[in-house]
Amino acid sequence: MPVQAHTSQPRGDRTLLAVGVAWFLAYVVARWVLEQPELPRALRLGAALLPVPLFAAFLVRFVRSLRGADELERRIHLEALAIAFPLTILLLQTLGLLERAVGLKFEDWSYGHVWAYLPLFYFIGLVVSRRRYA
Amino acid sequence: MRNRLRVLRAERGWSQAELAERLGVSRQTVNAIETEKYDPSLPLAFALARLFGQPIESIFEPA
Numbered sequence: 001m002p003v004q005a006h007t008s009q010p011r012g013d014r015t016l017l018a019v020g021v022a023w024f025l026a027y028v029v030a031r032w033v034l035e036q037p038e039l040p041r042a043l044r045l046g047a048a049l050l051p052v053p054l055f056a057a058f059l060v061r062f063v064r065s066l067r068g069a070d071e072l073e074r075r076i077h078l079e080a081l082a083i084a085f086p087l088t089i090l091l092l093q094t095l096g097l098l099e100r101a102v103g104l105k106f107e108d109w110s111y112g113h114v115w116a117y118l119p120l121f122y123f124i125g126l127v128v129s130r131r132r133y134a
Numbered sequence: 135m136r137n138r139l140r141v142l143r144a145e146r147g148w149s150q151a152e153l154a155e156r157l158g159v160s161r162q163t164v165n166a167i168e169t170e171k172y173d174p175s176l177p178l179a180f181a182l183a184r185l186f187g188q189p190i191e192s193i194f195e196p197a
Contacts (some may be wrong), residue, residue: 070158070163072162072163
């Protein structure tokens with residue numbers, strides 16, 4: 001009798017990937033719409049909120065995927081978070097200090113761009129943790 | 135924690151994938167336990183003990 005769900009869930013992973021791609025595309029569309037200052041405010045507002053429901057769907061799928069994973073896979077994700085979170089703190093701290101030291105241009109290194117690094121940090125955490133248990 | 139999982143599995147002629155299937159975990163998990171990189175949870179340790187028909191302490195021992 002299996003004690004828990006198996007990690008291999010190709011169908012679930014494909015759905016997760018599809019929702020993730022949809023979320024990213026919604027963000028790209030939103031950015032494009034918000035670059036058009038002549039568009040009505042309501043449309044711009046709608047575009048800004050467009051990624052939210054897709055992100056919610058992604059989150060639900062991601063949590064389901066994790067709950068269906070076996071105990072080692074869940075540990076790997078936990079360790080990935082344990083790596084990504086301090087890396088995020090380090091990035092924010094460094095940006096804050098650099099801002100005071102030399103000033104940072106919004107277009108280059110503002111806090112508005114920090115979120116884009118978070119998936120990267122999580123991915124780094126996953127790679128490090130997977131190598132540990134490989 | 136040291137364990138005799140590899141020996142017990144070999145005695146039965148099971149591959150890591152077969153054992154993983156019987157336990158409902160991934161092959162990576164079985165490999166990580168065998169190479170002693172990962173200590174299983176208590177429920178998984180009990181499942182292993184049941185599967186091999188041996189008490190937990192005869193499969194696992196403190197390093």
